[in-house]
Amino acid sequence: MTDKRPYSILVVDDDRSMRQSLVDLLEAAGWSAEAVSRATHVAAKLTDMQPDVILSDVRMPGMTGLELLAGLDQNSEPPLVLISAHGDIPTAVRAMQDGAYSFVEKPYEPRRLLRILTHAAEQNRMRQDNTRLKTRLMRLSGLDRILLGQTAEVTALRQDVLDVASTRAPVLITGETGTGKELVAHALHDLGGDGQAMFVALNCAALSPDTFEAEMFGVAGQSDGRLARASSGTLFLDEICSCPPAVQAKLLRVLEDKQFMPVGASGTVTADFRVVSATSEDVPQAVRDGRLRPDLLFRINTVVLALPSLRQRRDDIALLSRHFLEHYAEIYELAVPEIDQDDLAALLAHDWPGNVRELRNVCERRVLAARRGAGSMAQAIQADQHLDDIPGTLREAVAAFERELIGKAIQAHEGRMDAAAEALGIGRRTLNEKIVKLGLDKDALL
Structure with missing residues (x-):
């Protein structure tokens, strides 16, 4: 489910007027903003709030913005955007190499700054969502993992x-x-x-x-x-x-x-x-x-x-996608593709006539595309859509969909029927019976 909370930000700047100016800008844009005057105060502040992004000046007494960046755990803590009146190319390059999300010079252009901060917050929330999904999947066992x-x-x-x-x-x-x-x-x-x-x-x-x-x-x-x-x-x-x-x-x-x-x-x-x-x-x-x-x-x-259709349980789509992406990434020995905002939007917009089985097939296609360093969920979904060749009846449509799905599974697993059956979520005997019923030629597929 998409997070509807307003984005939150922690502003770090030793200049009081600049702090207030930034807070006013962000609150006017609908953000929840808090500010501190020293980078040394950030660690304590992070225990009280969980901002989507941190915006910090570079040059400050006690601890610089670059030192603050070095002390953040980039795997679990918010992304950091640096802002400075003393911007130069070497400083910006160093900041980006050390993991800063972006570097903005003062005086800043408000719309550009808000755009950068919004992108950083979106990316952070998506990362948090993916982390929560991974944690939830690791905790599941037995019937929870089956259903x-x-x-x-x-x-x-x-x-x-x-x-x-x-x-x-x-x-x-x-x-x-x-x-x-x-x-x-x-x-x-x-x-x-x-x-x-x-x-x-x-x-x-x-x-x-x-x-x-x-x-x-x-x-x-x-x-x-x-x-x-x-x-x-x-x-x-x-x-x-x-x-x-x-x-x-x-x-x-x-x-x-x-x-x-x-x-x-x-x-x-x-x-x-x-x-x-x-x-x-x-x-x-x-x-x-x-x-x-x-x-x-x-x-x-x-x-x-x-059993509910996938259309009736859209809030499960992100969790199911993460599960199937991890499953196929393990099979093909690849890194798990992350689900970004565009991917999630494509997943939620699709009608899923083939339900969970179709989603599983889409996720396998997405993992296979990742081998080439390319692909998106939207492209993986489109590969299943043949709008110019729609069968005349529901029975024909179901048979055509099953024929295509089974054929692709057999090809993907190079004729290994046990692996193809597992990928399709059915038993080996059921797969054999469907091959006969649908008139599929296994040898021709390979």
């Missing part, structure tokens, strides 16, 4: 996950593509189940009535089915609204009694699994359209977790 964010929507979601995880109640997770539905499903499994139990993900759109029994129930003496592997664990039904109608009837019977008969077996098998389902579609509309059976919905929606 990253500080907005009310995400805080409530984390509490809901904690409340539901210890139960065996069926959970339906809804939310737009890219909001992290599979991450939430994994969190429910990890927090609530047996540490040795499996999380079995199933892409419902890829299920076929002809192979349902063999795939789900297994074949006696040959292979275990998905249900047997999910016993004591979690069966994750992804994109449940895309499940073929004929498969829904068979799935409903299994979910009702948790019993099934493997192909070729003479007796039934019981599997005690938890059902977690997910969809990016409008569930009531899917029921009205006849694409989702009402009786199946009633078996899977005991608890509904609605």
